[in-house]
Amino acid sequence: MTHKLAVLPGDGIGPDIVREACKVLEVLRADFGLDVAWEEAPVGGTAYDQTGHPLPDTTLELAKSADAVLLGAVGGPQWDNLDYTLRPERVALLGLRKELDLFANLRPAKVFPELVDASALRPEVAEGIDIMVVRELTSGIYFGEPRGVEELPDGRRKGLNSLVYTSDEIERIARVAFEIARKRSGRVCSVDKANVLEVSQLWRDVVSHVGQREFPDVELSHMYVDNAAMQLVRDPKQFDVMVTTNMFGDILSDEASMLTGSIGLLPSASLSAEGAGMYEPIHGSAPDIAGIGKANPLATILSTAMMLRYSLDEIELADRIERAVGQVLADGLRTPDIAGEGERAIGTAEMGDAVVAAL
């Protein structure tokens, strides 16, 4: 059966980097027997300019009917003053997550041995970082109701957002984290603020319960979010799998990925219960270097590997892509963002070609 993909290049460098990922897919199709077909659709600011909405119905339908979605990047300064209800990042990303029920966001933060020097951390602290942040993605304060700003009778304004989790939402994200830990070093650290928030107490309680009952072989620890933000800096290697809420996960996964110094290389996956998923680099749309061949396509190519692994069940081909990326890095190939001082940098397309050659 042909795997059906939706490819959404998006804004800024999105089209540049997605083009290289599609090169890789094309080679896997032509030479390695990957049975895959894809269709492109606009999303984000580009879609807003074309259709008046950052997530057009046709794009959403395509994404829903696909086995997996490959997304480039979304947003840019020209859309920053749009009304809240039309802002590309919010509407397109949150819309896709919610509509496809992509509740599990996997964000690996891994240091590539060749790029240890790109980290702000001392080499001995950075070397060997390999964390998988599992972030809940379709609930919590991002989606909780009631929400909004109202004017009080005395003229003051009052803003409200609601942090809401139900036990079943916590159970399913906990299971994802435990399953992943089983395939890694068997440790999960659940991050919350149970000393202050009732939602966090429920979170801690449910995660513990799932762990004890269904994953007694996985080691579970709990950490407060403020301490986690510190421990990530002090000794990131203590972490294997971290599982947390939407908001804490947003903050901690960004902190963790910046620690690696390899932000142009980090992929992410957002999965639904049915195995569908959306795959995207964690970096942004970098409008300042869009269209001029300077973007690093490796994070998107590695996102494609995650797609093969998690949604298409093509583990062998996923491994192959990851080995190819490791190879080009070992060969010293660098896009400008990861080139050290005095190192020669190659362009977006050259990097894509190099990965293809290494396949």
Next chain:
Amino acid sequence: MTHKLAVLPGDGIGPDIVREACKVLEVLRADFGLDVAWEEAPVGGTAYDQTGHPLPDTTLELAKSADAVLLGAVGGPQWDNLDYTLRPERVALLGLRKELDLFANLRPAKVFPELVDASALRPEVAEGIDIMVVRELTSGIYFGEPRGVEELPDGRRKGLNSLVYTSDEIERIARVAFEIARKRSGRVCSVDKANVLEVSQLWRDVVSHVGQREFPDVELSHMYVDNAAMQLVRDPKQFDVMVTTNMFGDILSDEASMLTGSIGLLPSASLSAEGAGMYEPIHGSAPDIAGIGKANPLATILSTAMMLRYSLDEIELADRIERAVGQVLADGLRTPDIAGEGERAIGTAEMGDAVVAAL
């Protein structure tokens, strides 16, 4: 007029470090004309053991009637299984903050030049970090109602916390940040999540408004919290004053202080509109080294300096304490937490005595 202080040593190393701070106060009283008197009271787990409550009424009354509160540290494993409504950190700290209306939490994150090597960051990234995090402390999701966990008819449980800010709450914390920036390098970065949360949009709007109308001389920028967590790692020196909500401030100030590598040296202040304040080290109660003379009293001594500066208006004496601490560090004196490999470490009391001698 005699400055009246409430001294609350608390748990773990709290009494050890507060003792040294009181030595310093005693010398300032005896030799430098500081007109000060203080009274001690129990707080935290110690207070719970003595009275059945982590924040006894007598302690609260003492704190309310004082010009300033000096707090050691609160909490420890023996109280970790107490019911939520009796947990020392939560009840004592949140109780004091709310009852004294300590809405402005100032948390400097500063690298001491002698201790650059204690940071997990590369020396060139760490050197010169000097950030003041201004955290809102009496509102937001910490105190918002409604809150709690309920059982749904279908047996699932649902947890709720409310993130609430009113415009006047945002105005007053913004003013504190702008005022402080005027005395520093004149830049404020306000951190929010305005691309997702309505409360953050209100926050951004109000902070901008206060800035434009009352502090046109201060440079104001805005940053999303996930990006702030990254930028703190990538290039912490870009920040001068950061202002943010209670929850984001909890996370970012801990991250920032860990970046400095000098966590045993960092003080904090929590201020009310009337100038009263509570002063405490940012580190915890470290029960494993309590009572054995290994704790570092410098953060508490520097908290005392902040107290003189912000609540007692004794700027000259505050400077004097800070210079004395700089002196002992320059002299190479180190408690175990900050001693480098092979460096001789001194004890808590010796360190306090050294500061006194340097005064």
